Amino acid sequence: MGASLTVIGAGLAGCEAALQAANLGVRVDVYDLKPQTMTPAHSNPNYAELVCSNSLRGAGRESAVGLLKDELRRLGSYLMDVADRTAVPAGGALAVDRELFAAEVTAALRRHSRITCHSQRICSLDEIGGPRIVATGPLTGEELYADLQQRLGQGSLYYFDAVAPLVAADSLDMDELYFASRYGKGGGKDYLNAYLSREEYYDFVRMLTEGERVIRRDFEPGEIFEGCVPIEEIARRGPESLRYGPLKPTGLRDPRTGRRPFACVQLRRDDRQAETYNLVGFQTNLTFTAQREIFGKIPGLRRAKFIRYGVMHRNTYIDSARILNAALQWKDNPEIFFAGQIAGLEGYVEAIAGGLLAGVNAAAMISGERMMTPSPRSILGGLVRAITTPVTDPQPVQSNWGLQIPFRTARQDPRRDLSRTESAEEITPWREMLQSRRRRVLLATH
Structure with missing residues:
Protein backbone atom coordinates (compact mmCIF):
# COMPACT_ATOMS: atom_id res chain seq x y z
CA MET A 1 0.00 0.00 0.00
CA PHE A 160 -22.65 30.62 17.04
CA ASP A 161 -21.80 28.12 19.76
CA ALA A 162 -21.07 28.68 23.43
CA VAL A 163 -19.18 26.98 26.24
CA ALA A 164 -20.30 26.54 29.86
CA PRO A 165 -18.05 27.50 32.78
CA LEU A 166 -16.18 25.14 35.10
CA VAL A 167 -15.83 25.70 38.84
CA ALA A 168 -13.50 24.24 41.48
CA ALA A 169 -15.17 21.74 43.80
CA ASP A 170 -13.31 22.98 46.89
CA SER A 171 -14.77 26.46 46.40
CA LEU A 172 -18.39 25.26 46.58
CA ASP A 173 -20.54 25.53 49.70
CA MET A 174 -21.68 21.93 50.10
CA ASP A 175 -24.16 22.92 52.82
CA GLU A 176 -26.28 24.51 50.09
CA LEU A 177 -25.86 21.79 47.44
CA TYR A 178 -27.38 18.33 47.24
CA PHE A 179 -26.29 15.17 45.46
CA ALA A 180 -29.01 13.63 43.28
CA SER A 181 -29.77 12.44 39.74
CA ARG A 182 -33.08 12.89 37.99
CA TYR A 183 -35.48 10.04 38.80
CA GLY A 184 -32.74 8.36 40.83
CA LYS A 185 -30.71 7.31 37.79
CA GLY A 186 -27.02 6.56 38.25
CA GLY A 187 -25.20 6.18 41.53
CA GLY A 188 -26.97 8.92 43.49
CA LYS A 189 -23.97 11.30 43.50
CA ASP A 190 -23.72 11.94 39.78
CA TYR A 191 -24.91 15.58 40.00
CA LEU A 192 -24.76 18.39 42.51
CA ASN A 193 -28.01 20.34 42.67
CA ALA A 194 -28.68 23.93 43.69
CA TYR A 195 -32.39 24.37 44.33
CA LEU A 196 -33.94 27.79 43.66
CA SER A 197 -37.07 29.22 45.27
CA ARG A 198 -39.61 31.15 43.19
CA GLU A 199 -38.07 34.47 44.24
CA GLU A 200 -34.50 33.30 43.62
CA TYR A 201 -35.44 31.97 40.20
CA TYR A 202 -37.10 35.14 38.90
CA ASP A 203 -34.29 37.31 40.30
CA PHE A 204 -31.83 35.05 38.48
CA VAL A 205 -33.77 35.36 35.20
CA ARG A 206 -33.84 39.14 35.54
CA MET A 207 -30.08 39.30 36.15
CA LEU A 208 -29.41 37.09 33.13
CA THR A 209 -31.47 39.27 30.79
CA GLU A 210 -29.78 42.44 32.09
CA GLY A 211 -26.23 41.01 32.20
CA GLU A 212 -23.47 42.46 30.02
CA ARG A 213 -22.74 40.34 26.95
CA VAL A 214 -19.51 40.00 24.97
CA ILE A 215 -21.32 39.98 21.61
CA ARG A 216 -23.85 42.71 22.32
CA ARG A 217 -26.16 42.54 19.33
CA ASP A 218 -29.32 40.44 19.09
CA PHE A 219 -28.90 37.21 17.15
CA GLU A 220 -30.84 36.37 14.00
CA PRO A 221 -32.95 33.16 13.87
CA GLY A 222 -30.70 30.23 12.97
CA GLU A 223 -27.48 31.99 14.00
CA ILE A 224 -27.30 30.06 17.27
CA PHE A 225 -27.34 26.28 17.23
CA GLU A 226 -30.35 25.18 19.28
CA GLY A 227 -28.34 22.55 21.15
CA CYS A 228 -26.03 25.23 22.60
CA VAL A 229 -28.14 28.34 23.11
CA PRO A 230 -26.56 30.68 25.71
CA ILE A 231 -28.47 30.60 28.97
CA GLU A 232 -29.14 34.34 28.89
CA GLU A 233 -30.67 33.99 25.40
CA ILE A 234 -33.03 31.28 26.71
CA ALA A 235 -33.98 33.64 29.56
CA ARG A 236 -34.73 36.40 27.04
CA ARG A 237 -37.28 34.14 25.34
CA GLY A 238 -39.54 34.35 28.38
CA PRO A 239 -39.42 34.14 32.19
CA GLU A 240 -40.50 30.49 32.27
CA SER A 241 -38.14 29.27 29.53
CA LEU A 242 -35.34 28.16 31.85
CA ARG A 243 -37.74 26.16 34.06
CA TYR A 244 -38.55 24.07 30.99
CA GLY A 245 -34.92 23.96 29.88
CA PRO A 246 -31.62 23.68 31.76
CA LEU A 247 -33.17 24.65 35.13
CA LYS A 248 -36.09 22.23 34.95
CA PRO A 249 -36.85 20.61 38.34
CA THR A 250 -38.39 17.40 37.01
CA GLY A 251 -37.32 14.12 38.59
CA LEU A 252 -35.85 15.82 41.69
CA ARG A 253 -36.90 16.34 45.31
CA ASP A 254 -35.69 19.08 47.65
CA PRO A 255 -34.67 17.24 50.86
CA ARG A 256 -35.57 20.33 52.90
CA THR A 257 -39.23 20.18 51.86
CA GLY A 258 -39.71 16.71 50.38
CA ARG A 259 -41.26 18.36 47.33
CA ARG A 260 -40.11 19.15 43.82
CA PRO A 261 -38.09 22.39 43.81
CA PHE A 262 -39.28 25.41 41.85
CA ALA A 263 -36.10 25.33 39.73
CA CYS A 264 -32.74 23.59 39.84
CA VAL A 265 -29.19 24.33 38.68
CA GLN A 266 -27.21 21.12 38.12
CA LEU A 267 -23.44 20.71 38.30
CA ARG A 268 -21.86 17.64 36.70
CA ARG A 269 -18.48 16.18 37.63
CA ASP A 270 -15.88 17.09 35.02
CA ASP A 271 -13.13 14.72 36.17
CA ARG A 272 -12.79 11.42 38.00
CA GLN A 273 -11.36 13.07 41.12
CA ALA A 274 -14.46 15.32 41.38
CA GLU A 275 -12.17 18.35 41.65
CA THR A 276 -13.98 20.29 38.92
CA TYR A 277 -17.67 20.70 38.11
CA ASN A 278 -19.45 21.85 34.94
CA LEU A 279 -22.54 24.07 35.16
CA VAL A 280 -24.94 21.99 33.08
CA GLY A 281 -26.61 23.96 30.28
CA PHE A 282 -24.87 27.20 31.23
CA GLN A 283 -23.34 28.00 27.83
CA THR A 284 -22.99 31.77 27.88
CA ASN A 285 -22.04 34.95 26.06
CA LEU A 286 -21.84 36.96 29.30
CA THR A 287 -18.65 38.82 30.16
CA PHE A 288 -16.40 37.20 32.75
CA THR A 289 -17.36 39.86 35.30
CA ALA A 290 -21.06 39.26 34.67
CA GLN A 291 -20.56 35.51 35.05
CA ARG A 292 -18.89 35.96 38.44
CA GLU A 293 -21.64 38.29 39.65
CA ILE A 294 -24.68 36.45 38.29
CA PHE A 295 -23.63 32.82 38.66
CA GLY A 296 -22.34 33.71 42.12
CA LYS A 297 -25.96 34.27 43.17
CA ILE A 298 -26.69 30.55 42.76
CA PRO A 299 -26.91 28.82 46.16
CA GLY A 300 -23.59 27.13 46.92
CA LEU A 301 -21.68 29.17 44.32
CA ARG A 302 -21.29 32.45 46.17
CA ARG A 303 -17.55 31.92 46.61
CA ALA A 304 -17.05 29.73 43.53
CA LYS A 305 -13.64 29.78 41.87
CA PHE A 306 -13.99 29.67 38.09
CA ILE A 307 -11.51 27.28 36.48
CA ARG A 308 -12.82 28.27 33.06
CA TYR A 309 -15.32 30.95 32.12
CA GLY A 310 -18.00 30.39 29.52
CA VAL A 311 -17.23 31.81 26.07
CA MET A 312 -18.98 32.11 22.74
CA HIS A 313 -17.42 31.44 19.34
CA ARG A 314 -18.38 31.30 15.69
CA ASN A 315 -18.47 27.88 14.03
Whole structure:
Protein backbone atom coordinates (compact mmCIF):
# COMPACT_ATOMS: atom_id res chain seq x y z
CA MET A 1 0.00 0.00 0.00
CA GLY A 2 2.08 2.91 -1.27
CA ALA A 3 -0.08 6.01 -0.85
CA SER A 4 -0.36 7.75 2.50
CA LEU A 5 -3.22 9.77 3.94
CA THR A 6 -3.16 13.28 5.38
CA VAL A 7 -5.61 14.23 8.11
CA ILE A 8 -5.96 17.98 8.68
CA GLY A 9 -7.22 18.60 12.19
CA ALA A 10 -6.86 16.50 15.35
CA GLY A 11 -10.22 17.01 16.98
CA LEU A 12 -12.63 14.16 17.54
CA ALA A 13 -13.27 13.47 13.86
CA GLY A 14 -9.64 13.79 12.80
CA CYS A 15 -8.34 11.51 15.56
CA GLU A 16 -10.96 8.83 14.88
CA ALA A 17 -10.25 9.04 11.13
CA ALA A 18 -6.49 8.74 11.64
CA LEU A 19 -6.79 5.71 13.93
CA GLN A 20 -9.25 3.98 11.62
CA ALA A 21 -7.07 4.44 8.54
CA ALA A 22 -3.86 3.51 10.35
CA ASN A 23 -5.36 0.29 11.68
CA LEU A 24 -6.44 -0.54 8.14
CA GLY A 25 -2.79 -0.41 7.06
CA VAL A 26 -2.46 3.17 5.80
CA ARG A 27 0.36 5.53 6.74
CA VAL A 28 -1.19 8.71 8.15
CA ASP A 29 0.18 12.23 8.65
CA VAL A 30 -1.89 14.30 11.09
CA TYR A 31 -1.59 18.10 11.00
CA ASP A 32 -2.91 20.27 13.82
CA LEU A 33 -2.10 23.63 15.43
CA LYS A 34 -1.49 21.95 18.76
CA PRO A 35 0.53 21.95 20.84
CA GLN A 36 2.45 24.95 19.46
CA THR A 37 -0.63 27.13 18.88
CA MET A 38 -4.02 27.29 20.61
CA THR A 39 -7.26 29.01 19.61
CA PRO A 40 -9.10 31.16 22.21
CA ALA A 41 -11.63 28.32 22.67
CA HIS A 42 -8.97 25.72 23.51
CA SER A 43 -7.22 25.23 26.84
CA ASN A 44 -5.70 21.74 26.57
CA PRO A 45 -2.54 21.04 24.50
CA ASN A 46 -3.75 17.50 23.78
CA TYR A 47 -5.77 16.40 20.75
CA ALA A 48 -9.49 15.52 20.86
CA GLU A 49 -10.25 18.30 23.33
CA LEU A 50 -13.88 18.51 24.42
CA VAL A 51 -14.29 22.27 24.11
CA CYS A 52 -17.87 22.52 25.38
CA SER A 53 -19.46 20.05 27.79
CA ASN A 54 -17.82 16.82 28.94
CA SER A 55 -21.04 14.96 28.13
CA LEU A 56 -21.54 12.78 25.06
CA ARG A 57 -25.29 12.86 25.81
CA GLY A 58 -27.59 9.87 26.37
CA ALA A 59 -25.95 6.57 27.24
CA GLY A 60 -28.88 4.21 26.63
CA ARG A 61 -30.16 2.87 23.33
CA GLU A 62 -33.60 4.36 24.01
CA SER A 63 -32.22 7.62 22.55
CA ALA A 64 -31.03 8.11 18.97
CA VAL A 65 -27.59 9.28 20.07
CA GLY A 66 -27.36 6.27 22.38
CA LEU A 67 -28.10 3.97 19.46
CA LEU A 68 -25.46 5.80 17.40
CA LYS A 69 -22.94 5.11 20.17
CA ASP A 70 -23.88 1.43 19.99
CA GLU A 71 -23.36 1.43 16.22
CA LEU A 72 -19.95 3.06 16.58
CA ARG A 73 -18.87 0.54 19.22
CA ARG A 74 -19.94 -2.31 16.95
CA LEU A 75 -17.91 -0.80 14.09
CA GLY A 76 -14.81 -0.57 16.28
CA SER A 77 -14.66 3.16 17.10
CA TYR A 78 -11.44 3.91 18.94
CA LEU A 79 -12.69 7.13 20.53
CA MET A 80 -15.86 5.47 21.83
CA ASP A 81 -13.62 2.90 23.51
CA VAL A 82 -11.62 5.69 25.16
CA ALA A 83 -14.84 7.44 26.19
CA ASP A 84 -16.12 4.27 27.87
CA ARG A 85 -12.80 3.83 29.71
CA THR A 86 -12.66 7.45 30.93
CA ALA A 87 -16.33 7.79 31.88
CA VAL A 88 -17.44 9.64 35.03
CA PRO A 89 -20.83 9.27 36.77
CA ALA A 90 -23.52 11.23 34.92
CA GLY A 91 -26.88 9.58 35.51
CA GLY A 92 -28.35 8.48 32.19
CA ALA A 93 -25.65 10.23 30.14
CA LEU A 94 -22.15 9.24 29.06
CA ALA A 95 -19.77 11.88 30.39
CA VAL A 96 -15.99 11.63 30.50
CA ASP A 97 -13.02 13.01 32.38
CA ARG A 98 -12.13 15.48 29.64
CA GLU A 99 -8.44 15.75 30.55
CA LEU A 100 -7.95 11.98 30.73
CA PHE A 101 -9.96 11.43 27.54
CA ALA A 102 -7.85 13.88 25.52
CA ALA A 103 -4.60 12.52 26.99
CA GLU A 104 -5.47 8.91 26.09
CA VAL A 105 -6.52 9.77 22.54
CA THR A 106 -3.34 11.83 22.01
CA ALA A 107 -1.18 9.00 23.34
CA ALA A 108 -2.89 6.53 20.98
CA LEU A 109 -2.00 8.69 17.97
CA ARG A 110 1.55 9.42 19.03
CA ARG A 111 2.48 5.83 19.80
CA HIS A 112 0.94 4.36 16.63
CA SER A 113 3.62 3.11 14.26
CA ARG A 114 1.73 4.27 11.16
CA ILE A 115 0.77 7.76 12.41
CA THR A 116 3.04 10.83 12.35
CA CYS A 117 1.82 13.98 14.11
CA HIS A 118 2.81 17.48 12.94
CA SER A 119 2.20 20.75 14.81
CA GLN A 120 1.64 22.99 11.79
CA ARG A 121 -1.05 25.36 10.53
CA ILE A 122 -2.46 24.41 7.11
CA CYS A 123 -3.74 27.47 5.24
CA SER A 124 -4.50 25.91 1.85
CA LEU A 125 -5.25 22.46 0.45
CA ASP A 126 -2.44 23.11 -2.04
CA GLU A 127 0.12 22.73 0.76
CA ILE A 128 -0.39 18.97 0.84
CA GLY A 129 -1.22 16.64 -2.03
CA GLY A 130 -2.63 13.14 -2.24
CA PRO A 131 -5.54 11.68 -0.28
CA ARG A 132 -6.68 14.07 2.44
CA ILE A 133 -9.34 14.29 5.12
CA VAL A 134 -10.37 17.79 6.17
CA ALA A 135 -11.46 17.51 9.81
CA THR A 136 -10.65 20.99 11.04
CA GLY A 137 -13.89 21.30 12.96
CA PRO A 138 -16.10 24.30 13.57
CA LEU A 139 -13.12 26.48 14.52
CA THR A 140 -11.44 26.13 11.11
CA GLY A 141 -8.83 28.86 10.64
CA GLU A 142 -9.76 31.89 8.56
CA GLU A 143 -7.10 31.27 5.91
CA LEU A 144 -8.09 27.66 5.31
CA TYR A 145 -11.80 28.44 5.36
CA ALA A 146 -11.28 31.21 2.80
CA ASP A 147 -9.37 28.71 0.65
CA LEU A 148 -12.23 26.21 0.99
CA GLN A 149 -14.83 28.84 0.13
CA GLN A 150 -12.96 29.69 -3.04
CA ARG A 151 -12.58 26.04 -4.05
CA LEU A 152 -16.07 24.95 -3.09
CA GLY A 153 -17.78 28.01 -4.52
CA GLN A 154 -19.89 28.70 -1.46
CA GLY A 155 -20.57 31.66 0.78
CA SER A 156 -19.97 31.65 4.50
CA LEU A 157 -22.04 29.14 6.47
CA TYR A 158 -21.77 29.55 10.21
CA TYR A 159 -23.54 29.49 13.54
CA PHE A 160 -22.65 30.62 17.04
CA ASP A 161 -21.80 28.12 19.76
CA ALA A 162 -21.07 28.68 23.43
CA VAL A 163 -19.18 26.98 26.24
CA ALA A 164 -20.30 26.54 29.86
CA PRO A 165 -18.05 27.50 32.78
CA LEU A 166 -16.18 25.14 35.10
CA VAL A 167 -15.83 25.70 38.84
CA ALA A 168 -13.50 24.24 41.48
CA ALA A 169 -15.17 21.74 43.80
CA ASP A 170 -13.31 22.98 46.89
CA SER A 171 -14.77 26.46 46.40
CA LEU A 172 -18.39 25.26 46.58
CA ASP A 173 -20.54 25.53 49.70
CA MET A 174 -21.68 21.93 50.10
CA ASP A 175 -24.16 22.92 52.82
CA GLU A 176 -26.28 24.51 50.09
CA LEU A 177 -25.86 21.79 47.44
CA TYR A 178 -27.38 18.33 47.24
CA PHE A 179 -26.29 15.17 45.46
CA ALA A 180 -29.01 13.63 43.28
CA SER A 181 -29.77 12.44 39.74
CA ARG A 182 -33.08 12.89 37.99
CA TYR A 183 -35.48 10.04 38.80
CA GLY A 184 -32.74 8.36 40.83
CA LYS A 185 -30.71 7.31 37.79
CA GLY A 186 -27.02 6.56 38.25
CA GLY A 187 -25.20 6.18 41.53
CA GLY A 188 -26.97 8.92 43.49
CA LYS A 189 -23.97 11.30 43.50
CA ASP A 190 -23.72 11.94 39.78
CA TYR A 191 -24.91 15.58 40.00
CA LEU A 192 -24.76 18.39 42.51
CA ASN A 193 -28.01 20.34 42.67
CA ALA A 194 -28.68 23.93 43.69
CA TYR A 195 -32.39 24.37 44.33
CA LEU A 196 -33.94 27.79 43.66
CA SER A 197 -37.07 29.22 45.27
CA ARG A 198 -39.61 31.15 43.19
CA GLU A 199 -38.07 34.47 44.24
CA GLU A 200 -34.50 33.30 43.62
CA TYR A 201 -35.44 31.97 40.20
CA TYR A 202 -37.10 35.14 38.90
CA ASP A 203 -34.29 37.31 40.30
CA PHE A 204 -31.83 35.05 38.48
CA VAL A 205 -33.77 35.36 35.20
CA ARG A 206 -33.84 39.14 35.54
CA MET A 207 -30.08 39.30 36.15
CA LEU A 208 -29.41 37.09 33.13
CA THR A 209 -31.47 39.27 30.79
CA GLU A 210 -29.78 42.44 32.09
CA GLY A 211 -26.23 41.01 32.20
CA GLU A 212 -23.47 42.46 30.02
CA ARG A 213 -22.74 40.34 26.95
CA VAL A 214 -19.51 40.00 24.97
CA ILE A 215 -21.32 39.98 21.61
CA ARG A 216 -23.85 42.71 22.32
CA ARG A 217 -26.16 42.54 19.33
CA ASP A 218 -29.32 40.44 19.09
CA PHE A 219 -28.90 37.21 17.15
CA GLU A 220 -30.84 36.37 14.00
CA PRO A 221 -32.95 33.16 13.87
CA GLY A 222 -30.70 30.23 12.97
CA GLU A 223 -27.48 31.99 14.00
CA ILE A 224 -27.30 30.06 17.27
CA PHE A 225 -27.34 26.28 17.23
CA GLU A 226 -30.35 25.18 19.28
CA GLY A 227 -28.34 22.55 21.15
CA CYS A 228 -26.03 25.23 22.60
CA VAL A 229 -28.14 28.34 23.11
CA PRO A 230 -26.56 30.68 25.71
CA ILE A 231 -28.47 30.60 28.97
CA GLU A 232 -29.14 34.34 28.89
CA GLU A 233 -30.67 33.99 25.40
CA ILE A 234 -33.03 31.28 26.71
CA ALA A 235 -33.98 33.64 29.56
CA ARG A 236 -34.73 36.40 27.04
CA ARG A 237 -37.28 34.14 25.34
CA GLY A 238 -39.54 34.35 28.38
CA PRO A 239 -39.42 34.14 32.19
CA GLU A 240 -40.50 30.49 32.27
CA SER A 241 -38.14 29.27 29.53
CA LEU A 242 -35.34 28.16 31.85
CA ARG A 243 -37.74 26.16 34.06
CA TYR A 244 -38.55 24.07 30.99
CA GLY A 245 -34.92 23.96 29.88
CA PRO A 246 -31.62 23.68 31.76
CA LEU A 247 -33.17 24.65 35.13
CA LYS A 248 -36.09 22.23 34.95
CA PRO A 249 -36.85 20.61 38.34
CA THR A 250 -38.39 17.40 37.01
CA GLY A 251 -37.32 14.12 38.59
CA LEU A 252 -35.85 15.82 41.69
CA ARG A 253 -36.90 16.34 45.31
CA ASP A 254 -35.69 19.08 47.65
CA PRO A 255 -34.67 17.24 50.86
CA ARG A 256 -35.57 20.33 52.90
CA THR A 257 -39.23 20.18 51.86
CA GLY A 258 -39.71 16.71 50.38
CA ARG A 259 -41.26 18.36 47.33
CA ARG A 260 -40.11 19.15 43.82
CA PRO A 261 -38.09 22.39 43.81
CA PHE A 262 -39.28 25.41 41.85
CA ALA A 263 -36.10 25.33 39.73
CA CYS A 264 -32.74 23.59 39.84
CA VAL A 265 -29.19 24.33 38.68
CA GLN A 266 -27.21 21.12 38.12
CA LEU A 267 -23.44 20.71 38.30
CA ARG A 268 -21.86 17.64 36.70
CA ARG A 269 -18.48 16.18 37.63
CA ASP A 270 -15.88 17.09 35.02
CA ASP A 271 -13.13 14.72 36.17
CA ARG A 272 -12.79 11.42 38.00
CA GLN A 273 -11.36 13.07 41.12
CA ALA A 274 -14.46 15.32 41.38
CA GLU A 275 -12.17 18.35 41.65
CA THR A 276 -13.98 20.29 38.92
CA TYR A 277 -17.67 20.70 38.11
CA ASN A 278 -19.45 21.85 34.94
CA LEU A 279 -22.54 24.07 35.16
CA VAL A 280 -24.94 21.99 33.08
CA GLY A 281 -26.61 23.96 30.28
CA PHE A 282 -24.87 27.20 31.23
CA GLN A 283 -23.34 28.00 27.83
CA THR A 284 -22.99 31.77 27.88
CA ASN A 285 -22.04 34.95 26.06
CA LEU A 286 -21.84 36.96 29.30
CA THR A 287 -18.65 38.82 30.16
CA PHE A 288 -16.40 37.20 32.75
CA THR A 289 -17.36 39.86 35.30
CA ALA A 290 -21.06 39.26 34.67
CA GLN A 291 -20.56 35.51 35.05
CA ARG A 292 -18.89 35.96 38.44
CA GLU A 293 -21.64 38.29 39.65
CA ILE A 294 -24.68 36.45 38.29
CA PHE A 295 -23.63 32.82 38.66
CA GLY A 296 -22.34 33.71 42.12
CA LYS A 297 -25.96 34.27 43.17
CA ILE A 298 -26.69 30.55 42.76
CA PRO A 299 -26.91 28.82 46.16
CA GLY A 300 -23.59 27.13 46.92
CA LEU A 301 -21.68 29.17 44.32
CA ARG A 302 -21.29 32.45 46.17
CA ARG A 303 -17.55 31.92 46.61
CA ALA A 304 -17.05 29.73 43.53
CA LYS A 305 -13.64 29.78 41.87
CA PHE A 306 -13.99 29.67 38.09
CA ILE A 307 -11.51 27.28 36.48
CA ARG A 308 -12.82 28.27 33.06
CA TYR A 309 -15.32 30.95 32.12
CA GLY A 310 -18.00 30.39 29.52
CA VAL A 311 -17.23 31.81 26.07
CA MET A 312 -18.98 32.11 22.74
CA HIS A 313 -17.42 31.44 19.34
CA ARG A 314 -18.38 31.30 15.69
CA ASN A 315 -18.47 27.88 14.03
CA THR A 316 -18.14 27.33 10.30
CA TYR A 317 -19.27 24.44 8.11
CA ILE A 318 -19.68 23.54 4.44
CA ASP A 319 -22.73 22.84 2.28
CA SER A 320 -22.19 19.09 2.36
CA ALA A 321 -25.29 18.27 0.32
CA ARG A 322 -23.87 20.12 -2.68
CA ILE A 323 -20.25 19.07 -2.16
CA LEU A 324 -20.09 15.53 -0.71
CA ASN A 325 -21.27 12.08 -1.69
CA ALA A 326 -22.43 9.37 0.74
CA ALA A 327 -18.80 8.30 1.37
CA LEU A 328 -18.04 11.88 2.56
CA GLN A 329 -15.89 12.42 -0.55
CA TRP A 330 -15.75 15.72 -2.36
CA LYS A 331 -17.65 15.01 -5.58
CA ASP A 332 -15.27 17.11 -7.69
CA ASN A 333 -12.09 15.70 -6.12
CA PRO A 334 -12.49 12.14 -4.80
CA GLU A 335 -9.09 12.28 -3.08
CA ILE A 336 -10.48 14.73 -0.52
CA PHE A 337 -12.88 13.77 2.27
CA PHE A 338 -14.57 15.93 4.90
CA ALA A 339 -15.38 14.71 8.39
CA GLY A 340 -16.99 15.91 11.57
CA GLN A 341 -18.45 19.27 12.40
CA ILE A 342 -17.09 21.10 9.36
CA ALA A 343 -19.22 18.68 7.31
CA GLY A 344 -22.31 19.69 9.29
CA LEU A 345 -22.35 16.86 11.83
CA GLU A 346 -23.11 18.64 15.09
CA GLY A 347 -22.12 17.04 18.37
CA TYR A 348 -19.26 15.03 19.81
CA VAL A 349 -20.63 11.60 18.94
CA GLU A 350 -21.67 12.74 15.46
CA ALA A 351 -18.14 14.10 14.87
CA ILE A 352 -16.66 10.74 15.89
CA ALA A 353 -19.10 9.03 13.52
CA GLY A 354 -18.00 11.22 10.62
CA GLY A 355 -14.36 10.58 11.42
CA LEU A 356 -14.90 6.83 11.47
CA LEU A 357 -16.66 6.86 8.10
CA ALA A 358 -14.13 9.17 6.43
CA GLY A 359 -11.15 7.25 7.81
CA VAL A 360 -12.51 3.90 6.70
CA ASN A 361 -13.43 5.19 3.25
CA ALA A 362 -10.16 7.02 2.66
CA ALA A 363 -8.30 3.81 3.52
CA ALA A 364 -10.60 1.87 1.18
CA MET A 365 -9.97 4.30 -1.67
CA ILE A 366 -6.20 4.02 -1.19
CA SER A 367 -6.29 0.21 -1.13
CA GLY A 368 -8.87 -0.13 -3.91
CA GLU A 369 -11.51 -1.72 -1.68
CA ARG A 370 -15.22 -1.21 -1.23
CA MET A 371 -16.25 1.94 0.64
CA MET A 372 -18.68 1.93 3.56
CA THR A 373 -22.00 3.65 2.87
CA PRO A 374 -24.53 2.53 5.50
CA SER A 375 -28.20 3.10 4.71
CA PRO A 376 -30.62 5.21 6.80
CA ARG A 377 -31.82 2.02 8.47
CA SER A 378 -29.01 2.93 10.89
CA ILE A 379 -28.55 6.24 12.70
CA LEU A 380 -25.08 6.57 11.13
CA GLY A 381 -26.53 6.17 7.65
CA GLY A 382 -29.35 8.55 8.51
CA LEU A 383 -26.88 11.24 9.54
CA VAL A 384 -24.98 10.91 6.27
CA ARG A 385 -28.21 11.00 4.30
CA ALA A 386 -29.30 14.14 6.17
CA ILE A 387 -26.15 16.14 5.39
CA THR A 388 -25.86 14.93 1.78
CA THR A 389 -29.50 15.51 0.76
CA PRO A 390 -29.91 18.94 -0.93
CA VAL A 391 -31.90 21.52 1.04
CA THR A 392 -32.44 25.24 0.55
CA ASP A 393 -31.08 26.19 3.97
CA PRO A 394 -28.30 23.78 5.03
CA GLN A 395 -28.03 23.42 8.81
CA PRO A 396 -25.89 21.21 11.09
CA VAL A 397 -27.52 17.89 12.01
CA GLN A 398 -27.63 15.96 15.29
CA SER A 399 -28.84 12.41 15.94
CA ASN A 400 -32.61 12.04 16.08
CA TRP A 401 -35.15 9.33 15.37
CA GLY A 402 -36.38 11.10 12.24
CA LEU A 403 -33.09 10.19 10.54
CA GLN A 404 -33.82 6.47 10.60
CA ILE A 405 -35.78 5.10 7.63
CA PRO A 406 -38.51 3.95 7.60
CA PHE A 407 -39.67 6.73 9.90
CA ARG A 408 -42.27 5.70 12.46
CA THR A 409 -45.02 7.79 14.00
CA ALA A 410 -45.15 8.56 17.71
CA ARG A 411 -47.71 5.75 18.08
CA GLN A 412 -45.14 3.36 16.60
CA ASP A 413 -42.49 4.29 19.15
CA PRO A 414 -39.10 4.27 17.34
CA ARG A 415 -37.27 3.74 20.61
CA ARG A 416 -38.46 0.17 20.85
CA ASP A 417 -36.72 -2.95 19.66
CA LEU A 418 -37.53 -2.50 15.95
CA SER A 419 -35.17 0.45 15.57
CA ARG A 420 -32.39 -1.41 17.33
CA THR A 421 -32.95 -4.51 15.23
CA GLU A 422 -32.85 -2.56 11.97
CA SER A 423 -29.71 -0.75 13.13
CA ALA A 424 -27.99 -4.05 14.01
CA GLU A 425 -28.98 -5.64 10.69
CA GLU A 426 -27.54 -2.69 8.79
CA ILE A 427 -24.33 -2.36 10.82
CA THR A 428 -23.43 -6.07 11.15
CA PRO A 429 -22.13 -6.65 7.58
CA TRP A 430 -20.03 -3.48 7.75
CA ARG A 431 -18.64 -4.57 11.12
CA GLU A 432 -17.67 -7.96 9.70
CA MET A 433 -16.04 -6.32 6.70
CA LEU A 434 -13.95 -4.02 8.91
CA GLN A 435 -12.99 -6.82 11.29
CA SER A 436 -11.78 -8.88 8.33
CA ARG A 437 -9.69 -6.02 6.96
CA ARG A 438 -8.15 -5.24 10.36
CA ARG A 439 -7.25 -8.91 10.90
CA ARG A 440 -5.62 -9.03 7.49
CA VAL A 441 -3.48 -5.98 8.35
CA LEU A 442 -2.47 -7.52 11.69
CA LEU A 443 -1.48 -10.79 10.04
CA ALA A 444 0.55 -8.97 7.41
CA THR A 445 2.30 -6.93 10.13
CA HIS A 446 3.26 -9.98 12.16
